[in-house]
Amino acid sequence: MDAFISQLPALLGVVVGALGTGLVTFLSTRSQWKRGQSVRWDERRLEAYGEFAQVLKEIQAISLRVLSAADGDKYRSGFDKAAALPRLADADIRHTLAWERLLLLGDAATVAAAQDWREAVWRLEHRAREVGETTEPLSGLYQQANASRDRFYDAARRGLGVSGGSVAQSDRLQQRLASPEDHQPAAPRS
Incomplete structure (x- = not known):
């Protein structure tokens, strides 16, 4: 019995060491799994955000091209409404x-x-x-869409932990619309 009692501290040390190693391994594996899951879902989230933004921007661009053609804007490449409707539906x-x-x-x-x-x-x-009636000017609708897009990108970037400052475009786009000389072709050189 004396031999067992003299060996007890060493035996307890081995048991505590094994339990500690097991606990550290478990916590490390769990942490790695959680990080892997987070990266996996962030990748999926990024794909979902990108897909949504791309198709919504497509609808916005087609709609604006139809509207610019209807308004006779010769500086934009407009779409005939009949040709654009199938693209909008898709x-x-x-x-x-x-x-x-x-x-x-x-x-x-x-x-x-x-x-x-x-x-x-x-x-x-x-x-x-030409669904429903809107009295709001086109420039106001366009500005709302661009400002909303900026807020979407800001929220998506924050949610994904993307740093690097603002990528807002609505003010810059609004300035382009406000200065028509930007849309006019350069005068030919003599």
Whole structure:
């Protein structure tokens, strides 16, 4: 019995060491798994945000091109409404699918910002399709869509932990619209 008692501290040291090693291994593995899951979901979230932004921007661009053609804007390459409607219909289907993915993966702030952008683009699209009546000037609708897009990108970048400052474009785009000389072709040189 004396031999057992003299060996007891060493035996307890081995047991405590094994338990400690097991606990550290478990915590390390769990931490690695959580980091892996976080990266995996961030990648999926980024894909969902990018897909949504791309298709919504497509709807916005087509709608603006239809509206600019209707307004006789010779500095933009406009679309004939009849030719644009099938493209809008196709983009709308992709938009619906991208929206569902964004709802599934997005954080609350990004989804709210996406909803605002979505509604602003709907107003442009409805104007292009001549659905409903809108008395708001086109420049106001365009500014709302661009400002909403900026808020979406800001929320998405914050949610994904992307640093690097603002990527806002709406003010710059609004300035381009406000100065028509930017859209006029250069005078020929003599």
